[in-house]
Amino acid sequence: MSDFDYDLFVIGAGSGGVRASRIAASHGARVAVAEEYRVGGTCVIRGCVPKKLLVYGAHFAEDIHDARKFGWDVPDCKFDWPVLRDNVLAEVDRLEGLYGQTLDNHKVTVLRTRATVAGPQKVRLADGTELTAERILIATGGWPHVPEFPGSQHAITSNEVFHLETLPKRIIIAGGGYIANEFAGIFNEFGSKVTIVNRGDTILRGYDEQIRDRLLQISMTKGIDFKFNAPFQSIEKNDDGSLTVMLEGCEPMQADAVLVAAGRVPNSRGIGLEEAGVELDDKGAIKVDERNQSSVPSIFAVGDVTDRIQLTPVAIREGQAFADTFYGGKPTVVDYQNVPSAVFSHPPIGAVGMTEAEARNKLGSVRVYTSDFRAMKNVLAGRNERALYKMIVNAATDQVVGLHMIGPDAPEILQAAAVAVKAGLTKADFDNTVALHPSMAEELVLLK
Template sequence: MSEFDFDLFVIGAGSGGVRASRIAASHGARVALAEEYRVGGTCVIRGCVPKKLLVYGAHFAEDLKDARKFGWDVPDCKFDWNRLRDNVLAEVDRLEGLYGQTLDNHKVTLFKTRATVVGPQKVRLADGQEISAERILIATGGWPHVPEFPGSEHAITSNEVFHLETLPKRVVIAGGGYIANEFAGIFNEFGSKVTIVNRGDTILRGYDEQIRDRLLQISMTKGIEFKFNAPFQSIEKNDDGSLTVHLDNSEPIQADAVLVAAGRVPNSKGLGLEEIGVELDKDGAIKVDEANQSSVPSIYAVGDVTNRIQLTPVAIREGQAFADSVFGGKPTVVDYANVPSAVFSHPPIGAVGMTEAEARNKLGSIRVYTSDFRAMKNVLAGRNERALYKMIVNAATDQVVGLHMIGPDAPEILQAAAVAVKAGLTKTDFDNTVALHPSMAEELVLLK
C-alpha cells in the first residue's frame, strides 16, 4: 500500500487540470482534484466558450442586414440580451456537467472546495482536512488584472461580463489586447456605444502590424472609438448609476459599464507555494522546466499559472504531457513553436508563426506575400470591409514561416494552414496546391 492518500492531487479543474487528471487516472493513478469554483475552468465557465457564443450572437446583427441583399425579406429585428445571456449560461451549465461526468467516469475524486499546499506532498482543504499525495499539480490558471486606481471597484472584468443584468448602452473597455477587442466587437454589434481606452499606443501587441492596423481601421469604420495613451485616473459613480471615466490626456467619458481587459496574471496567490520553496517569477508565475516540474520536485504546474503561452489548447497539451510522462511511461515534451492563435474580433484574426518584423529580425532575408480583397459575400451585400492575408517566407529556404489573416472565418481557415507551417512546407508547396474555388481560403495558394 502507498504511504500517500493519492498518487496525484490536482488543484484547479480547468482545461489543463481536467486533462491531466483523467489521463493520469487512465494510466492507473489514484487521482484527486480540487476546484473552489466550477469544474471547467476559465475557458468553459467564463472565457473562450461563452465568449465565442456571444460572438456568434453578435454576427447576426450584420448577417440579418446582409440577408436582404440575398433576397430574404428580413424585418427590423430587436435584440434581447437577457435571452442570449441566459441561453449561454445554460450551455455553460451543460458543459460543466459533462466535465464532471468525465472525471467521474475516470474515477477521479473531486473536492469542490479550495485547496492550498502545506507541504511538498500535502494539501489542505478549506475545511481543514489534510490530504497527502506523492505528486501535486497546480493548474489554477490566470486571473484578470485590474490596475489600482480610485473607483476601480466600479469596473467589471471578463469574469463578470457574462452575467450583466442589462445590456449597457455605453461601454468603456480598458485595454488593447484580444479580450478588449473581442468584447468591443460584441458590444458594438449589439448596439452599444463602445470606446476602447488604451494606456499605450498599440492594439494587439505581438500580432503582425498590418493585420492589427486593418482591425483598427475596420473597427473605427464600424463606430468603435479608440483613445490611445490615455491611462485611467478614476471612475466616478453618478447618482443615476452611470459612470464617469476620468483619463489622462483625454476628456471624461460617460458610461454605463466599464470593462477592464488589461491582461491576465497567474492565479498563484494564497496557495502556499512560496512558503514551501516553489519558485515564482516577478508576475507570480510558477517556474517550471520542460517536464512541467517546479523547483520542488514533487510539485508540477501546467497552463496559465506558468505564464508560458496563455491558450487553452496549450494547457491541455501540457496536462497531457505531464500525465503521460509521469504516469504513463511516455516521456513527452510540448513543442511551443508555431502555436496558432486567433482573435475573435469583428472580423476575426488568425495567426501562426513569425510576424514580418520578427522574421526580418531573426532571418534577415524574407519574402512577403499579401492578398487584400473583398470577400464575395461582402461584395454582394454592399459591405466594403476587406480581408487581408499575409504570408512570410524565408528567402533562403522558401519555407513559409508565418501566416497572418484577418477576414471572415479567418481562424477556421488558419487552423488547417497552421499544419502546413508546422510541417515546414514551402511557398512552392502552396503554389503547387490547386485552389478550391470559389473560396476565401484559395487566396493562400494564389499569392504572388
C-alpha cells in the same frame, strides 16, 4: 500500496487540470482534483466558450442586415440581451456537467472546495482536512488584472461581463489585447456605444502590424472609438448608476459600464506555494522546466499559472504531456514553436509563426506575399470591408514561416494552414496545391 492518500493531487479543474487528471487516472493513477469554483475553468465557465457564443450572437446583426441583399425579406429585428445571456449561461452549465461526468467516469475524486499547498507532498482543504500525494499539480490558471486607481471597484472584468443584468448603452473597455478587441466587437454589434481606452499606443501587441492596423481601421469604420495613451485616473459612480470616467489627457466620459481587459496574471497567490519553497517569477508565475516540474521536485504546474503561452489548447497539451510522462511511461515534451492563435474580433484574426518584423530580425532575408480582397459575400452585400492574408517566407529556404489573416472565418481557415507551417512546407508546396474555388481560403495558394 502507496503511503500517500493519492498518487496525484491536482489543484484547479480547468482545461489543463482536467486533462492531466483524466489521463493520469486512465494510466492507473489514484487522482483527486480540488476546484473551489466550477469544474471547467476559465475557458468553459467564463472565457473562450461563452465569449465565442456571444461572438456568434453578435454576427447576426450584420447577417440579418446583409440577408436583404440576398433576397430575404427580413423585418426590423430587436436584440434581447437577457435571452442570449441566459442561453449562454445554460450552455455553460451543461458543459460543466459534462466535464464533471468525464472525471467521474475516469474515477477521479472531485473535491469541490478550496485546496492549498501545505507542504511538498501535502494539501490542505478549506475545512482543515489534510491529504497527502506523491505529486501535486498546480493548474489554477490566470486571473484578470485590474490596475489600482480611485473608483476601480466600479469596473467589471471578463469574469462578470457574462452576467450583466442589462445591456450597457455606453461601455468603455480598457485594454488593447484580444479580450478588449473581442468584447468591443461584440458590444458594438449589440448596439452599445463602445470606446476602447488603451494606456499605450498599440492594439494586439505581438500580432503582425499590417493585420492589427487593418482591424483598427475596420473597427473605427464600424463605429468603435479608440483613445490611446490615456491611462485611467478615476471612476465615479453617479446617482443614476452611470459612471463618470476620468482619463489622462481627455475630457470626462460617461458610461454605463467599464470593462477592464488589461491582461491576466497567474493565479498563484495565497495557495501556499512560496511557503512550500516553490519558486515564482516577478509576475507570480510558477517557474517550471520542460517536464512542468517546479523548484520543488514533487510539485508541478501547467497552464496559465506558468505564464508560458496563455491559450487553452496549450494548457491541455501540457496536462497531457505531464500525465503521459509520469504515469503513462511516455516521456513527452511540449513543442511551443508555431502555436496558432486567433482573435475573435469583428472580423476575426488568425495567426501562426513569425510576424514580418520577427522574421526580418531573425532571418534577415524574407519574402512577403499578401492578398487584399473583398470576400464574395461582402461584395454582394455592398459591404466595403476587406480581408487581408499575409504569408512570410524565408528567402533562403522557401519555407513558409508565418501566416497572418484577418477576414471572415479566418481562424477556421488558419487551423488547417497551421499544419503546413508546423510541417515546414515551402511556398512552392502551397503553389502546387490546386485552389478550392470559389472560397476565401484559396487565396493562400494563389499568392503572388
